[in-house]
Amino acid sequence: MREAxxxxxxxxxxxxxxxxxxxxxxxSLARLVEHYESIGATGLTVLGVFGEAAALTAAERSLALEVVVEETRLPLVVGVTSLFTGTAVEEIRAAQAVAGDRLAAVMVQANSARPEVVIAHLNAIHQSTGAKVVLQDYPVASGVGISTEALIYVVQACKFVVAVKAEARRPVWPSLNCRPPSTSRCSAGWEVKGCWTSWWLAPPAP
Structure with a gap:
């Protein structure tokens, strides 16, 4: 059964x-984390594209994550900058060493337009680290464009994917056969939450 x-x-x-x-x-990072917790956030996404992770050294990424872990007990999704399997695994292991059981998932970008390549990439990451995955589709940052149909195919093949964060330049909702309110349901049965440019897809409740 897939978790979410x-x-x-x-x-x-x-x-x-x-x-x-x-x-x-x-x-300032500590104050920001405290603020999120004070307003009732469920969890935090750290070292994503908005977190400037690609501009940070490995030591800076580790320091930022250490600050977050010290300031809150909220569960964390930690971003992975690399599109290459080996270095992505290294990043994830470093995050696991800092966050421990607070790590709810790692956010991994789609690294190819070909779903079989993404599936192999994600399977290798999961087998090496055991981490659950939030699959990110952000072509502006990654330089990789993947169709919505291919994205759904990847998710269906990888049961350890717990969410999808889609930030495509095109609206994804027409391909998902759903309307664009804050919450809807797509033809694959996943719940779609978000706005016009950023979407989280969550698997249906068991």
Whole structure:
């Protein structure tokens, strides 16, 4: 049976910087995390595209995650910057070492337009780390465009995918055969939550 992320609002955490050298601003990061928890966020998404993860060194990513873990007990989805399986596994293991059982899932970008390539990538990641996956479709950041049909095919093949975060330049809802309110249901049976440009797909309740 497929698991899903806990329902509710998952705050997307920005990574603040300071000074002319753009050092990581850990105090501001801590306050942001505290704010999300104070307003009732279900969990946090850390080191995603909005979190500037691709611009951070491995040491900076680790430090940012350490700050988040110290400031909150909320479950975490941690972004993975690499499109390559080996380095993605290294990033995930580093996140697991810091977050431990607080790691609800890792957010992995689709690395190919070909669903069989994405499936092989995700299977290798899951087999190596045991991590649950939020599959991210963000062609502006990844440079990879994948059709909605291919995305659904990947999810159906990978039972450890607990959500999909779709931020495609095209509206995804026509291909999903659903209307674009804040919550709808697509033809694959998944619940679609979000706005016109960013969507979370959650598997149906058992």
């Amino acid at each position: 992320l806990a329902p509710g609002v998952w705050g997307v955490v920005a990574t603040p910087f300071q000074g002319s050298t753009l050092d990581l601003d850990t105090d």
